[in-house]
Amino acid sequence: MASMLLNSLRNCPVCPAWAVQSAARSLSTTVQLQAQVQTKSKKTLARPNVKNIVLVEGVRTPFLLSGTTYSDLMPHDLARAALQGLLHRTAIPKDVVDYIIYGTVIQEVKTSNVAREAALGAGFSDKIPSHTVTMACISSNQAMTSAVGLIAAGQCDAVVAGGVEFMSDVPIRHSRKMRKTMLSLNKAKTLGQRLSLLGSIRLAHLSPELPAVAEFSTSETMGHSADRLAAAFGVSRVEQDEFALRSHSLAKKAQDAGLLQDVISFKVPGRDIVSQDNGIRPSSMEQMAKLKPAFIKPHGTVTAANSSFLTDGASAVLIMSEEKALAMGYKPKAYLRDFVYVSQDPKDQLLLGPTYGTPKVLERAGLTMSDIDVFEFHEAFAGQIMANLKAMDSDWFAQTYMGRKSKVGTPPMDKFNLWGGSLSLGHPFGATGCRLVTTVAHRLQKEGGQYGLVAACAAGGQGHAMVIEAYPK
């Protein structure tokens, strides 16, 4: 890790301040880490009389650039693939699951409760109720925490949660005027009425309505907001490109090393078997520097290369009460512990969810930043991650906007998104949350830490954070 940073440091003529800092930080924190193994604030977050809830398994379809191999599918096909993958991995009887919840953002109108359609098609018992939730980029986080809630409340013992997003096809509608005419046409009784309605159609009626990419409350697209956020925190283009390059390089390494074990193979009807993410493309700083800004022209800093790309993909996790999992002979991967949702100003703080969520969930759990061994933050934009890191490192910001006495503190880079992130692996909006949680569980197993932290931002100025505890070996 440190060598990678140093390499990139050497490659880059303009000295990126954060790389120096984080390289220095990673050196110091490694030392700290070794000293700290025994001094964690808490050995476990298990509490008396509180049910332990565990992650049994987590899978996902390969995340593909939209418009590639998945392009002829429908969203529930992807979700079904993830569910079947989960069934296959866990070999759980199809009627043991009590409930299925899916998260999605852009809904296919034909399958608005995509959880139900996918579950039926995946062969789950038709006696299992399912519902779909939406909360922008943290939709599957919401699916998982809803599952946790059902189990904690004693309503269920085993719940499948997941998420799906399919950007190769989105519902493009007729204009409001046209829809109105068409609906009136339905009600028209005589030929004359119908003809006069048809005659009222003008060219303007025919312009289609695309699904909104802009924040409804502010009419600002997320990329535009990310660019402004980066500028507000003084994040340079070079810093962003470096972080994006880091994400792609780490993802490539993880992919090559076979660490991304949550990925299942998927035989796409009429196409080949897909078994790998296809958006991981480590480039060079020079190459990335050539790109023009994508949102704020001509002086913006957010480009196609330092933003997450439009992705198709689905994920699924099996969440159980610990007793049930053990009774069924499963070896859980991790405990799902405290979680929080936060929300703030959707205009100027749209993507600062992790900054607000992180300290809040740590306080809830009674942990400190240094207790966390594995960080998985959702990478919407490199600029957004860098802005969050700077916000977390600022006393002024903490005091002025968060009502805290001092800064949150930044996660050490040698624990941060080590297997790539949304920038490189891809970001199917509704599915990313499950990938983050599963990755934390896998990294805790692989790297041997005790606690992991997931944090993500979402449209609407919302955010989420969750603490995950390693399951004893």
Next chain:
Amino acid sequence: MMMVPPRTHVSYELKDDVAVIRLNDPTSKVNTLSVQMQAELTEVMGEVWSNGAVKSAVFISTKPGCFIAGADINMIQACKSSEEVTSLSREGQKMFEKIEKSPIPIVAAINGSCLGGGLEFAIACQYRVATKSRKTILGTPEVMLGLLPGAGGTQRLPKMVGLPGAFDMMLTGRNIRADKAKKMGLVHQLVDPLGPGLKPAEERTIEYLEEVAVGVAKGIANKKVSLTKEKGFMQKLQDTVMGLGPVRKQIYKTVSDKVQKQTKGLYPAPVKIIESIQAGVEQGGEAGYVAEATNFGKLAMTSESRALIGLYQGQVICKKNHYGTPEKEVKKLAILGAGLMGAGIAQVSVDKGLTTILKDTAVDGISRGEQQVYKGLNDKVKKKALTSFARDTILSNLSAQLDYSSFKSADMVIEAVFEDINIKHKVLKEVEAVIPPHCIFASNTSALPIKDIAAASKRPEKVIGMHYFSPVDKMQLLEIITTDKTSKDTTASAVSVGLKQGKIIIVVGDGPGFYTTRCLAPMLAEAVRVLQEGVGPKRLDALTTSFGFPVGAATLADEVGIDVAAHVAEDLGKAFGSRFGGGNVDVLKTMVEKGFKGRKSGKGCYIYGKGKKDKSVNPDAEEILKKYKLAAHPAISTDSDIQYRLVSRFVNEAVLCLQENILRNPVEGDIGAVFGLGFPPCLGGPFRFVDSFGAERLVGIMKRFEDIYGNQFTPCQLLLDHAKNPSKKFHK
């Protein structure tokens, strides 16, 4: 060696090879091109130009929300002759010419207001970057002060935004937002305002603007950024068409005709603006600059310009709270009566973040009132001045209800119920039973004395008058009426609420009709008499508008409402006796009986169709006038006599209000008359009118009328004093 005084307004630093020149007038909230600012600018530019290491420069203001708000008006006012002003203009032109011909590229980085001389300064630079902040506005408001852009604006703007665009900007003086300015070609590049980061948003935004501008300046210096924009097809077409002499001639003619029609020849500035632009375009640069400077000098010495500048300065005074900070800020406002006024007051309150209760006694009333508020806001959405989301958020501040629930947490109640003292007393008592002790009770009455209303109150120190003008969202004036018992804190609160609502405020003493209604009533009484004497509504309107009133007297009566006019005429007639006589009140009463209540009922002096301009004289109203016909006195019935009959009664009553201490000063009197009643702005208000017209001359005219009509035209003592002593002026 001589000590060089330290520079206080302009500073600069080198960022690589870019000179970043920062403007900030420490003595004011805004930057102006004052003597000091200009001197330091010249000095700094000299240093920058003589420094070989500097390859480009950036002008930026470090003052939040203001680039340069314009020239310093005091500088112009201090001049004694038009020649002096002309030479000021020539100096400004020369300074900006140097900037325009600068050997190194100069980028103007604009955040906040960039107006008048500020805009002329910016357009002399080679490149303009502006923030998209709401506070960033560009414009040439000189015409509103009876002046013209006198530092090269009339010459550079046509080249930059084309002839039609330049005319529009300079003749209307309107503010242009950054995105529109980009489309027009007034600025080259836009920068988004930033949210908070590692420092406050505004501070970081200015820093960011500077970073971008420095980047652009470097780009221009090393030829990476081009100054000439590839012209689109439409642009080329427009240029070709504008290149044709006859086309331009037609444009000048059309614009001149339009100006003549709108100003009725009462405002010289628009004409001079057209002249200056025409001189530059048709006879070339030098002739244009000379014409601009000469015309600027001439305009500065006109009474119209003095009147308009006086209004501008008066407006600034009336946008301040002279009564201190209220002990308790009004956060929750309750309005009684969801009629036109009540809903209008609600509309200007909710969008300023005041939690507002709109109470009426009937469901229909509430529904209509809520719709009015919604429509007012939604019209802004249609004009893209507001997002639909912001509209909804604003509307969440409004709660419409039939009962007094939650009045217990109201900080102020404004009643806008029917103008009847008994009803006012009834609601006052009902309200006082439910409101907390600190809550203020304000009455939006247009004529009932506040002390009569307060007579029913347990706490008269908390009772005040707040007289809004209809339509509330358009009319800028708020007349606040205090009684002897009204506490200073109550006044401070009322003024603070009014300012929050965006109003220009005059605070006047109590009495029948206060100030505004009291001035208007005799003029309307005279108007009725003029109508009775056989002058038709159309001619009456023409006579008043050609005097400078934006709305003719007959139309004004329709707008105010014939019923309201009748009511006021009767009330004030009782209070002031024969002085308020003139036309027969029965004319108005008969009209009301027949349902001719003015615009709101569709019929008044005119019949109103669906369209805004669709109106014709109401023959039935003319019939009524015939019934009450009076013989005109030929000696005082010329057009000009009729005009002075109307105006002198207005002015005399205004002066009497000052004499009787209803008014605190002439400034508020002028502001109230112009902004509340539409007194001709070119005359600057009744008091400035007396100053410029001459009190003696006015008294002379009035005496002529007095001989025939008696005390309605008797000049008041204060006016007589001024007539006797010509050195006495209302305005210094």
